[in-house]
Amino acid sequence: MHTSVTIAGVTFDNPVMTASGTFGSGKEYAEYMDLNGLGGIIVKGVASKEWLGNPAPRIAETYGGMLNAVGLQNPGVDVFMEEDIPFLRQYNTNIVVNIAGKTVEEYVDVTKRLQQADIDMIELNISCPNVKEGGVAFGTDAGMAEYITKEVKKHAKQPLIVKLSPNVTDITEIAKAVEAGGADAVSLINTLLGMKIDIYKRRPVLANRVGGFSGPAIKPVAVRMVHQVYKSIQLPIIGLGGICTGEDAVEFMLAGATGVAVGTANFMNPRATVDVIEGIERFMDETGVEDVRELIGALE
Amino acid sequence: MCQDNIKSKKTVSIIANEEIAAGVYQMVFREQEIAERTKPGQFVNVYCQADSRILPRPISICQVEPRAGLVTIVYMVVGQGTKEFSNLQAGQTIDVLGPLGNGFSPVACEESILVGGGVGTPPLLELVKQLPGTKHVFLGFRTGSYLVDAFKQYAQVYIATDDGSVGQQGTVIDLMNAVGAKGQQVYACGPKPMLAALKTWTNERDIPAQLSLEERMGCGIGACVGCVCKVKTDTESGFTYKKVCKDGPVFDAKEVIL
Numbered sequence: 122m123h124t125s126v127t128i129a130g131v132t133f134d135n136p137v138m139t140a141s142g143t144f145g146s147g148k149e150y151a152e153y154m155d156l157n158g159l160g161g162i163i164v165k166g167v168a169s170k171e172w173l174g175n176p177a178p179r180i181a182e183t184y185g186g187m188l189n190a191v192g193l194q195n196p197g198v199d200v201f202m203e204e205d206i207p208f209l210r211q212y213n214t215n216i217v218v219n220i221a222g223k224t225v226e227e228y229v230d231v232t233k234r235l236q237q238a239d240i241d242m243i244e245l246n247i248s249c250p251n252v253k254e255g256g257v258a259f260g261t262d263a264g265m266a267e268y269i270t271k272e273v274k275k276h277a278k279q280p281l282i283v284k285l286s287p288n289v290t291d292i293t294e295i296a297k298a299v300e301a302g303g304a305d306a307v308s309l310i311n312t313l314l315g316m317k318i319d320i321y322k323r324r325p326v327l328a329n330r331v332g333g334f335s336g337p338a339i340k341p342v343a344v345r346m347v348h349q350v351y352k353s354i355q356l357p358i359i360g361l362g363g364i365c366t367g368e369d370a371v372e373f374m375l376a377g378a379t380g381v382a383v384g385t386a387n388f389m390n391p392r393a394t395v396d397v398i399e400g401i402e403r404f405m406d407e408t409g410v411e412d413v414r415e416l417i418g419a420l421e
Numbered sequence: 422m423c424q425d426n427i428k429s430k431k432t433v434s435i436i437a438n439e440e441i442a443a444g445v446y447q448m449v450f451r452e453q454e455i456a457e458r459t460k461p462g463q464f465v466n467v468y469c470q471a472d473s474r475i476l477p478r479p480i481s482i483c484q485v486e487p488r489a490g491l492v493t494i495v496y497m498v499v500g501q502g503t504k505e506f507s508n509l510q511a512g513q514t515i516d517v518l519g520p521l522g523n524g525f526s527p528v529a530c531e532e533s534i535l536v537g538g539g540v541g542t543p544p545l546l547e548l549v550k551q552l553p554g555t556k557h558v559f560l561g562f563r564t565g566s567y568l569v570d571a572f573k574q575y576a577q578v579y580i581a582t583d584d585g586s587v588g589q590q591g592t593v594i595d596l597m598n599a600v601g602a603k604g605q606q607v608y609a610c611g612p613k614p615m616l617a618a619l620k621t622w623t624n625e626r627d628i629p630a631q632l633s634l635e636e637r638m639g640c641g642i643g644a645c646v647g648c649v650c651k652v653k654t655d656t657e658s659g660f661t662y663k664k665v666c667k668d669g670p671v672f673d674a675k676e677v678i679l
């Protein structure tokens with residue numbers, strides 16, 4: 122059985138990665154599973170300097186999903202490089218670093234510093250709904266998305282994935298813009314902007330009022346967007362949004378994804394990625410698929 | 422990377438699940454490893470069966486019986502998840518993960534003070550069992566009380582209720598003042614206003630205190646950075662965020678900002 126895939130020249134032993142922000146920097150999960158089994162680890166977003174993030178409560182559960190308003194809390198790229206890369210490099214898996222910033226200069230600054238790090242790919246997060254400046258503003262305007270992709274790409278020797286926001290009218294427009302800006306791959310979707318209200322207190326549940334909606338409830342939106350983007354650009358796609366099982370992952374691959382990432386499901390079960398990998402293999406076995414690449418975009 | 426130590430969610434069998442006060446349930450389940458490894462103040466992630474409820478519910482471990490492999494949790498029905506747990510019967514199963522978090526650090530001293538508020542009371546039971554010396558336990562409830570007899574086996578117990586239905590009317594802090602509580606170490610778990618008042622109380626008397634905090638959690642294992650509390654630093658902002666699930670739930674009263 123052949124399970125490896127190649128994305129922008131990087132080979133993954135299997136198509137399964139971890140979604141940024143849902144797997145810490147891997148350390149937390151090493152107690153629960155063998156990280157060597159993962160195709161790749163996409164670590165939580167890092168910025169050029171420490172970000173404190175939003176006040177608590179930052180988490181709310183909704184029907185089949187959740188809202189988060191973490192606000193990209195991170196210790197900054199220097200601490201990250203010192204503490205997390207050496208840990209992750211012990212394992213036989215690809216390291217993808219998700220980057221955040223409030224201005225184009227900040228994104229460029231993180232990228233430049235990451236050139237010293239032993240990592241496999243960079244994922245540009247221009248789609249976080251939880252930070253006021255930067256973040257989502259870059260991901261919802263085609264011109265800005267193309268510009269920032271181009272600026273970051275200039276300084277990155279690693280292949281660049283651009284992570285797209287679902288909070289737009291036409292996601293293919295943004296996908297085309299980042300392709301034009303020189304992206305090597307795209308990943309989608311980031312969280313949808315959502316809100317939950319405590320009806321007794323008549324107040325939003327989250328301190329930040331609104332948050333990013335993720336989990337199994339968003340899967341149909343994500344599958345639809347992956348398929349739309351697959352039909353409109355040439356770049357390889359990493360699909361995510363609500364993946365909990367091998368069957369979910371296969372659905373994304375049929376829609377056009379080359380790789381997949383597991384996010385909120387890690388909170389539902391710390392071994393969720395293992396289940397997804399085993400589920401894909403079982404599906405291949407049962408349906409006579411010898412090479413996982415046969416599934417990519419193979420929608421009838 | 423030691424693969425022998427891999428922890429995972431476990432399906433455990435429920436030995437008992439009874440209502441011990443209005444809306445408060447005590448569940449006993451069998452899980453040898455949790456029973457052996459739990460330190461007072463740690464918690465378990467309890468998972469719902471309904472697909473609509475995806476996140477684990479963190480519930481403190483009330484007490485363990487390592488030899489019999491039994492674990493007791495006490496929870497209050499506040500929403501759909503805890504309602505689902507309350508409907509389970511002995512003989513059925515439930516998924517749990519744990520023990521999680523850092524618990525209390527028992528300090529050997531002559532007299533210790535334990536303060537519990539509402540469903541913050543349960544995790545103090547295992548602690549009171551394990552602490553050496555004389556123990557004074559102050560429990561505060563809105564109305565009624567539970568677990569009091571269990572505490573009485575190990576300590577002198579004082580009770581306060583908001584409505585005066587059991588013990589003295591008022592807050593636990595009022596009660597501690599009335600009794601003239603004394604000791605060299607304080608341990609507490611309960612609602613934030615209680616912990617904040619206790620922080621002031623222990624500060625004024627210069628008694629060290631360990632406070633167990635609660636926050637909404639996503640993962641319970643330190644990955645989502647959802648469950649943060651503020652901790653003092655000497656940086657420009659004056660604070661940083663720590664994770665209640667992994668760095669806590671127990672924090673030093675001096676460092677935590679409530």
Ligand SMILES: Cc1cc2nc3c(=O)[nH]c(=O)nc-3n(C[C@H](O)[C@H](O)[C@H](O)COP(=O)(O)OP(=O)(O)OC[C@H]3O[C@@H](n4cnc5c(N)ncnc54)[C@H](O)[C@@H]3O)c2cc1C
Nearest residue numbers: 478479480481495496497499500501502503540635636637
């Ligand atoms: C470390 C820790 C230990 C805990 N130990 C216990 C325990 O021993 N016994 C017990 O009864 N409860 C305990 N809790 C609280 C318990 O986790 C919540 O009551 C439970 O998750 C609610 O689930 P639900 O589906 O019934 O309610 P939901 O439908 O999720 O919420 C209903 C209401 O419950 C409250 N709530 C929900 N989650 C939390 C939370 N994490 N903290 C505080 N309030 C919350 C909110 O007011 C909310 O509006 C603990 C929480 C933490 C963080």
Ligand SMILES: Cc1cc2nc3c(=O)[nH]c(=O)nc-3n(C[C@H](O)[C@H](O)[C@H](O)COP(=O)(O)O)c2cc1C
Nearest residue numbers: 140141142166189246310311335336362363384385
């Ligand atoms: C708690 C949390 C934190 C997240 N942090 C980041 C982040 O730092 N950078 C990023 O690009 N996406 C972040 N995301 C978005 C996820 O990577 C993913 O795109 C989204 O959750 C959808 O996938 P899922 O439904 O499988 O979780 C975060 C999501 C959650 C739930």
Ligand code: FES
Nearest residue numbers: 639640641646666
């Ligand atoms: S609940 Fe996820 S970090 Fe604490």
